[in-house]
Amino acid sequence: MSPASQETAGAGRTPGRARPRVPLVSLLAALVAASAVLLGGAGGAEAAGYRYWSFWQGNGTTWEYATQGPSLLRPDDGTVQGFRFAVSEDSGDASQPRRAPDFGAICADTPAKDGSKRVALV
Known part of the structure; x- marks a missing residue:
């Protein structure tokens, strides 16, 4: 090999060292493995139901x-x-309020007034 062809063939390389190359397939495999580890522990969230404040109206004896x-x-x-x-x-299947909807028992000491309403909240 002539000195000129040796220069062209080895241009940009350090003598005695090969440039490390990571094949694209190995890189993708590492990404997939890392994703599996990170996402593997996260299971689907399945709630036992909705969580909320239910609202009820008393009809005198029941809710x-x-x-x-x-x-x-x-x-x-x-x-x-x-x-x-x-x-x-x-x-x-929502739970009812714990106290009975008995307006007389809840507001027994609150007299009626003209122009206002008495509403018991349980």
Whole structure:
């Protein structure tokens, strides 16, 4: 080999050292393995149900799940409304407020006034 062809063949290299090359396949395999390790521990989040404040209306003796939210409802004097934190699949299995919706027992000491409403919250 002539000195000129040796210069061209070895241009940019350090004598005695080969440039390390990482094949693209090995790099991709390492990325996939790292992703599997990082994401393998993260399982799907499956909740036991919805978590929310359920809203109830008292009908004198029992609770009824409210079909409208408290921002839409305009209660009458002597109404009992209740809230209870619930974890449920739907309103059918939501927990009712703990106290009975008895307006007389809750607000016995609050006299009626003209121009105002008495609403008990449980």
